[in-house]
Amino acid sequence: MIYSTLDVMGIITAASNIRCGDNPEYTEDTFYTAYPQFNKTDTAGNRVIPAVVVSGWVKLAHAALSYRRYRDYWEMAMGLFIAHWLTLYMQSAADPGDATSKIINAGLAKGVQTSKSAGDLSVSYDFSMMTGDFDGWGTYKYTAFGQQFITIARLVSAGGMCVW
Template identity: 60%
Template sequence: MMYSDIDVFGIIAAASNIRTGGNPEYGVDDFLAAYPQFGGGTVPDVILRAWVNMAQSSIHKNRYHDAWEICMGLYIAHWLTLYLQTAAGADDPMQKKIAAGLAKGLQTSKSAGDISVSYDFGSINEDFAGWGAYKLTSYGQQFVTMARMYSVGGMVVW
């Protein structure tokens, strides 16, 4: 057979763009060093640990290389911002931290009397189509941008 010396499955695996392997240690302290706004009791420890563990399982060093720690932080900050939205009441002082992490639209108009500002979120929604909840926070948008730079989608080779 003409392909007897070729590892076809190895070629298919390499072309799939799937990265596997272990990650270095990355803990809650590493995250809070970069994102202190989520510390000090803002987010319960059990929630922080859960999202750090989820990031460890989802974000692979073999894909993101030197940007891995940045991507870990953005991923965790995104999901914690969404968590805080559901955990904080309307009058909670935490609302400022939440608002700082939410997606910002492009300002389309403003007025001075009775203060009114309008934003366009359409262009953001188009740019991040298919990325679900990641378009809802500025952390998620940054993560998607990094993921696009480092992840040219998988391929099927037959």
């Protein structure tokens, strides 16, 4: 039997479990509607998270998340993906006028706070609590948004595939 190039490509695409195609529209405004807490402004009316940062994460989400893979979960996955990365952005944000050490500290990874003291200021963090079920998912396990995203990603990627 002779197969055409289109037949072979169709077989390979189906077997690969890769989904291609264009995504529906999803904009910064779509994100802000679902997650208004990220649309804060300061006293001067400037957005706390610069528009260029939000726009960048929306574009990256479009590139990383295929509607054909997520289907009905796609819009939720887009929002959780963007919210996760903006949360990490906010954790690392610092005022440009701050001391260098404070700017550096804002960019350091943070674990789950396990204890704190008032006298001589002592805070303990546990990083091991954020692993386990989400091993292999990088930073997504560090935020509630990322953990929800992982759960949805697992749902849409479940199932086997067979290559002949």
